[in-house]
Amino acid sequence: MAPLKQCIRMMDEGIARVSQVLVQLPAAEATLSRLMLIVSRRMEEDLELQLKPHRLNHSEFLTMMFLYSRPDGSSTPGELCEFAAQGATNMTRIANALVKRGLITRAACREDRRRVVIRITAAGRRLVLKMLPPLFPRVDAMFGDFSETDQRHLARLLRKLAANLDQLSEHTPS
Amino acid sequence: MAPLKQCIRMMDEGIARVSQVLVQLPAAEATLSRLMLIVSRRMEEDLELQLKPHRLNHSEFLTMMFLYSRPDGSSTPGELCEFAAQGATNMTRIANALVKRGLITRAACREDRRRVVIRITAAGRRLVLKMLPPLFPRVDAMFGDFSETDQRHLARLLRKLAANLDQLSEHTPS
DNA sequence: ATCTTTTACTTCATCAGTGAAATATGAAGT
DNA sequence: ACTTCATATTTCACTGATGAAGTAAAAGAT
Structure with a gap:
């Protein structure tokens, strides 16, 4: 590299x-x-390099993290698409892979039976808990010499940039 | 989106x-x-959305811009790999595509015949000159409300982050 | 001078992601 | 009931990127 x-x-x-x-x-x-x-x-x-030993790619990792972070550990493909900025096709593929590994489950939703409820399993939670901590030192190293104000500034500027990008996309309804 | x-x-x-x-x-x-x-x-x-009308993807665009920015308009696949952070395989494919469109040429190097010299053509230069200006308003919009100091700060922090990432990669000779 | 290693690039097989169209199902509006 | 819309899956064709092996030339070793 x-x-x-x-x-x-x-x-x-x-x-x-x-x-x-x-x-x-x-x-x-x-x-x-x-x-x-x-x-x-x-x-x-x-990041992908760190995930590889766990046989996860970035999209799958995001999916797992999103589910893990939810109070009830569940979501729907549609919601995951939005969060992970993935197409529906890809989301289906990702879900298939994670279900096959027993990290999530897929079930029909009771209220709205068009929907599918995706839920993280105990094994999924264990995987997240196992893989997350080794990531911390690297993240720390990336921002190790950032002062408090550096961090605040960077966060502020990135959020501002995000807002501008949203504006741009609005005016480019492609 | x-x-x-x-x-x-x-x-x-x-x-x-x-x-x-x-x-x-x-x-x-x-x-x-x-x-x-x-x-x-x-x-x-x-960016990819803006490039699409010109039938270029990000990697191809980077390649063209790099060649265009060079004093002599030429480079080698190896150098381009480094700059565009691409694998050699991918670089070959990119060069194939650009040669086919007449935007670059490929020729054997005289001194070292393992090397290939890639050079931007007149048509390639014309394409760059045509596609670049329409990009400016968008870039301006992204950073429109960034003050001079905001811009300086962001650049500084990103460069610092880059340096830290270099450190990290050094200690992870994967 | 020959043998080995390294460097530069290519080829091939494959994977990951995308987009479009078809299908199935259910919800909501009239 | 009937149309319309929403959610998700499947299939197919395609793009883009990657890894492993292969080719060719240069550089280095003995």
């Missing part, structure tokens, strides 16, 4: 050169966009 | 509930991690 440092340096140089030709280019904003994508990509790679 | 706002609220609630059970959970850091992944995922979706 190539160090991000180098990758980021190349990006900086590239943007500098391009903005000499294309003067209208919003260099600072473009840099921020690329930084976001580069850094988070590495974060995701890192 | 579900609004990020809602997705983020669910995440906040989830982390709050989990950290009541798992007290060791570094809640602030976990929140920052998830925020990064959620927000950048949406950014990437948005």
Whole structure:
């Protein structure tokens, strides 16, 4: 894995050169966009690497975590799609895989029988409890040298960015 | 597309509930991690949507931009792999596709005949110049309400995070 | 000079995710 | 009752990315 440092340096140089030709280019904003994508990509790679020993991918992990975090340990495919930003097709596949491993159950909903209720099993809870703690040191390391205010700032800016993205999507109803 | 706002609220609630059970959970850091992944995922979706009309995906776009930004408009697959954080296999496929569209050329390197030199064509440059400007308003909108100091802060924090991730990868020579 | 190792890229098989269309079922509105 | 809408699953075709093995050339070792 190539160090991000180098990758980021190349990006900086590239943007500098391009903005000499294309003067209208919003260099600072473009840099921020690329930084976001580069850094988070590495974060995701890192996470997937940690999940691999447990034979879970990112989507499956998110699904498990979401279920685990719910008071009653259950949800529906539709809700999971929204949360995990997955298509319904993929959600079905994920649920199939997790059911097969005995980590969740699928059952018809009593009130609205169109719905399917997905519930985390005891084995699922055990898996989450087993795999989560080893993740903590890595997360700590990522933000180890972030002061309290650094953390607050980053959270604030990311939430602000999220709000702007929501605005953008609204005006681009694709 | 579900609004990020809602997705983020669910995440906040989830982390709050989990950290009541798992007290060791570094809640602030976990929140920052998830925020990064959620927000950048949406950014990437948005970008891919803008690229689609030009029949480019993210990797291909990165490749084109990297070539375009180089003084001589050329590079090698290996270098591109590093920059775009792609496997060599994927790079081959990308190059195939771009060559087929006449956006780049592939040629054997004279000095080292293992190497392949990839070069952007005039058509490739035209495409970049055509597709880039329409992207600017969106990037501007994303960071529109970011003050100068907001932008500086975000860039600084992301670069710091990148450095920490590099540290992490070093100590995990997978 | 030959043998081995390393580097650079490609090929092939496969997996993960997406989008669209078809199906089944049930709820809600008139 | 009848239409319309909502929820979820299945199938199929497709895109994008990856891992393992293969090829070819350069670099290094003996």
